[in-house]
Amino acid sequence: MPPNIFSRILWPDAPPAPVPKAADAVRVGLLGASRISPRAVIGPAKALASVIVHGVAARDGKKAEAFAKKHGIPKWYTGYEAMLNDPEIDAVYIALPNGHHAEWTLKAIHAGKHVLLEKPSASNATESAAILAATQTQDAKNARIVVLENFHNLFHPALHRARDLVRAGAVGNVHSASVRLCFPNIFGKDDIRFDYALGGGINMDLGTYACSALRFMLDAEPLRVTSATPTTLVRPDVDGEMAATLDFPDGVAASYVVSMVRPWISFVCSGLEGMKPMLEIKGDKGTLSLSVFVLPQLLHKLTVVPTTTTTITADDATQHVAETVYGEGGNTTYWYSLRAFAARIRGAEEPEPQYWIPLEWSVKNQRCVDMVYEKAGLRVRGEA
Known part of the structure; x- marks a missing residue:
């Protein structure tokens, strides 16, 4: 807690x-x-x-x-x-x-x-x-x-704990990853999030979180987008829901679905667990799941479940994990990123865990978003 x-x-x-x-x-x-x-x-x-x-x-x-x-x-x-x-x-x-x-x-x-x-x-x-x-x-x-x-969210200790577990071999050799980030139609379809001229489309909003989370957890860049389907279009070239699959190095297959147009009833029927944003990393020895990975201060849960057929030795990194990681006083993700921003400006040493997003990383994330639009047959934002 x-x-x-x-x-x-x-x-x-x-x-x-x-x-x-x-x-x-x-x-x-x-x-x-x-x-x-x-x-x-x-x-x-x-x-x-x-x-x-x-x-x-x-x-x-x-x-x-x-x-x-x-x-x-x-x-x-x-x-x-x-x-x-x-x-x-x-x-x-x-x-x-x-x-x-x-x-x-x-x-x-x-x-x-x-x-x-x-x-x-x-x-x-x-x-x-x-x-x-x-x-x-x-x-x-x-x-x-x-x-x-x-x-x-990438500055929060819950995300760092999750990545450290993957790096330590908690799920073995990673073969797939997925992100689910879907919400009901909160803002209405006339919101600026769905205005192409203003860079709108759900892949420009929640899709950026999906791309960044996958790249962060896998420590790699996508090689290609194998499929991208705008399952709901709010208007021409403007996606309200997007599903994509991507190939990462070493044969890792990644996927995500992001939406902000699903009817409220679908969330009522799915229950609390079905509503939660979810990040999953699967390997040959187990599965890591992090719920509410975008705002982990909101009662997230980090689990590692070993594959049932896996024999676990005393020295094996694969083990059952069920924990929460709230860091310093349960501070928000925004507190962590704002602290890092100010520390970089002042030239101060950022307290652990140290993390920074260089602009080169941001360019690559935007390229990931663009690749999904290109594969989906939609115009990249900002095109004349």
Whole structure:
């Protein structure tokens, strides 16, 4: 059980108590008054001495002001450029629609701001590569810029424990992996998640988590996409559900299904276990399963079940495992990624477990997403 179990159930992403701020705390500005900001940055920052949420910008100044006052943020701006021009802002958090990620990340880089960028990094791998190139410029200001695509779940100790078990041979030689990440139609089909012009499609949303989780756990890149089926199209070229299979090195077959359009009744009928996001790694000696792998602070479960025909010796890494891994005080995935982001900017040593997502990794993840669209016969996002 995680710490403070009752508060965790009532408010799963409740941050710990606020802490005093360090003199060199990173001053973050929210580029966009987004719905995810309180969970991803505002809440976690309260419990980190290394981060201060210093401002919020919106195209509508009144919206920015209202958001700032609601969340106790000292500054607000009319328009994003105004924030980028403010020397008091060290870094920006970008959670705009997907189609605007590359544009505003590049502008932030050229303004000398560090960037915490919500996934996906861009509309396609070409745009993602342009972000990487911008950080590699010979201009000293840009060369020091930190850009992190916020795959927050990969920073959580539950994911690291799962990968360590696979690396240690807990399931033997891996032969397959799978991800299930399906939700009912929460937002409606007119949501920006299903607008092609804004980089929409479920494979650009939940599909990025599926690709990243498979690549993280297998320590490898997909060689090819063998099949991709947009089982539900919201409109032309815009997927509401996607099923894909991929070949990884050493003969590992991977698959995933992601959806945000399934009817509520299907979740009622499937029960609690059937609703949970699930990551599975199968080998010749057993199966590792991690439920709720995207937000493991929400009562996840990590299990390793040996193959029934396997004979287990005292020295064999294969053993039955059933555990939860909540780390420091049950902190959220966003707390871990925000801590790592600030530590990289400040040049500080990140506490264990050390983990970082380089931009090269993000480019490869976006390429995985693009490959699925190409195999599915859908236009890659951002194409004219």
